Amino acid sequence: MSDIVPVHRWRTKVPEEHRATLDTRVLWLWHQRFGTVQMVYKESPDLLDKTAATLILQAIINRDLDSIQQLFQRLEGGAMFDKEFIDSDDEALRV
Numbered sequence: 001m002s003d004i005v006p007v008h009r010w011r012t013k014v015p016e017e018h019r020a021t022l023d024t025r026v027l028w029l030w031h032q033r034f035g036t037v038q039m040v041y042k043e044s045p046d047l048l049d050k051t052a053a054t055l056i057l058q059a060i061i062n063r064d065l066d067s068i069q070q071l072f073q074r075l076e077g078g079a080m081f082d083k084e085f086i087d088s089d090d091e092a093l094r095v
Contacts, residue, residue, distance in 0.1 A: 010039040014049045023074050025052035030075060034060070 011032070018028035029037050029052050047065035055074075059067035 008035075012033045012039050012043040013046060014044070014052070019046070019048070022048050022052055025049060026055060026074050027052065029053055029056050030071070070072060 014025045014028055025048060029040065033043070037053050037056050040049050041057055044050055044053070055071060058064065059071050092094050
């Protein structure tokens with residue numbers, strides 16, 4: 001039997017390709033393990049990384065439904081009027 005113990009190292013910052021906006025950071029963190037979110041909150045030098053991690057940690061730890069609703073709105077996109085949706089759909093068809 002081996003005495004080697006695997007060591008798991010959590011990421012400490014959001015990868016560059018997911019740093020376009022706060023919402024892209026939240027989306028990336030949402031799909032990570034809880035330990036990764038905690039490490040990003042604790043060790044990332046980037047303020048927006050910490051902000052995104054804070055949103056997720058507060059929603060989960062406090063079981064705050066308002067915060068969870070805010071997270072889902074960020075992940076799914078905000079509300080949109082029907083007219084805006086129809087116009088955006090028409091533009092996609094023209095391309």
